[in-house]
Amino acid sequence: MGNIAISAQNVSKTYKLYKSPMDRLKESLFYRKKTLHSEHHALQNLNFTIEKGDIVGIIGENGSGKSTLLKIITGVLTPSSGVSEVNGKVAALLELGAGFNFEYTGIENIYLNGLMMGFKREEITERLDQILAFAELGEYIYQPVKTYSSGMFARLAFSVAINVQPDILIVDEALSVGDMYFQAKCITKMKELFLQGVTVLYVSHDLNSVKSLCQKAIYLKNGTLEAYGEAEKVVDIYAKFVRDQMNNNTKGRINSEDKLYNLDEVSLNDNLVFKENSEFMEKVEYFRQGTRDAILTELEVLDYNNSPVLTADFNDKIKIRMHVKFYKKCQISVGYHIRDKQNIEYLGSNTLIEDIGEISGEAGQKLIVEFRTRLPLVEGMYNFSTVLSTSTIKNRTSIFVDYTENSYIFEMRERDPYKIWNKLYIPNEIEINRVN
Known part of the structure; x- marks a missing residue:
């Protein structure tokens, strides 16, 4: 004792x-x-x-x-x-x-x-x-x-x-x-x-x-x-448990129809290969949540040479490529979050925020959603969480269709030549004037 x-x-x-x-x-x-x-x-x-x-x-x-x-x-x-x-x-x-x-x-x-x-x-x-x-x-x-x-x-x-x-x-x-x-x-x-x-x-x-x-x-x-x-x-x-409860509480509510992006209207792109990665799906299975009317089958985080991003430098450009397969007719927004090792959220977006709206798809249809952004982050380990969801009541709540945590992990290197002490940094415009 x-x-x-x-x-x-x-x-x-x-x-x-x-x-x-x-x-x-x-x-x-x-x-x-x-x-x-x-x-x-x-x-x-x-x-x-x-x-x-x-x-x-x-x-x-x-x-x-x-x-x-x-x-x-x-x-x-x-x-x-x-x-x-x-x-x-x-x-x-x-x-x-x-x-x-x-x-x-x-x-x-x-x-x-x-x-x-x-x-x-x-x-x-x-x-x-x-x-x-x-x-x-x-x-x-x-x-x-x-x-x-x-x-x-x-x-x-x-x-x-x-x-x-x-x-x-x-x-x-x-x-x-x-x-x-x-x-x-x-x-x-x-x-x-x-x-x-x-x-x-x-x-x-x-x-x-x-x-x-x-x-x-x-x-x-x-x-x-x-x-x-x-x-x-x-x-x-x-x-x-909290997310499961939130899903249960929002079931049956009327879907938002503010903006709808119909997948039938999108032309096929033969230059992209749809991926169903069994290793990825096994890795995220434990904390995966949602109705699974559609699921994420692969998440790729790539540089502009299409190489996987395992380490990155400050403000590097990246592509976040999400492979989604519909199992039932539904409408979803697609998005991601970038968090640090304490799960504090720093960056993220989705198709609603970017004014595309929700995507309507039929059973069997496949799509690849690619976000292009920068990484204004200081050194440390970060992870991606991904969200497929159906919004309700004027987009203030949502039902998870497929939510995954720690889907992809990468490391930010320390900025050179000058270290950044903030957790998040966006370049400033500076004006210097000499005055009397």
């Missing part, structure tokens, strides 16, 4: 739900043998261990049990069954306002919160200047918290939580509150804590931030542990 920060052994949490407060009273006083409640299983038999220094994202839909789990870990709730063990002092940002007295001033709440976390008054005093400097509340720190805006409140709550040097830091979606400057400041401070070996539990619906910040991830689904392991793999599993 020496290296274990948090462990859960068969942890469950069940709530009794009553139709009215009177039913609760009747059951407790008179109906010893009669049940007037239904049960809601918020968590069911969770088993996992988190080692000291781990940075773990917790993901799942609303109502999946994320907040309940965090409240059990922090001791706000007790499990209905099972055992949760925590080794070390915990600083938690579960709900902005939890543990604060709105009648107290900011200073008084700093001491109140610190004492609740298990710190002595002298320890809080030692860190007070650091907390005040980080919060940047000025004279407002001496005003009652009830007069604070949500942004000011976020500053105070974060400042206390991340400046008391906890062993375990728990953050539940709190980074969504406050201005962009303060959010960036908090992320920088959190990264400092990561390097110091603080154990972190980070709950967020922003899957890209989970991939970029976390080493591991826990995926909760309907109160059960659906997956736990490497962050990138677990996030991909959850993202696939």
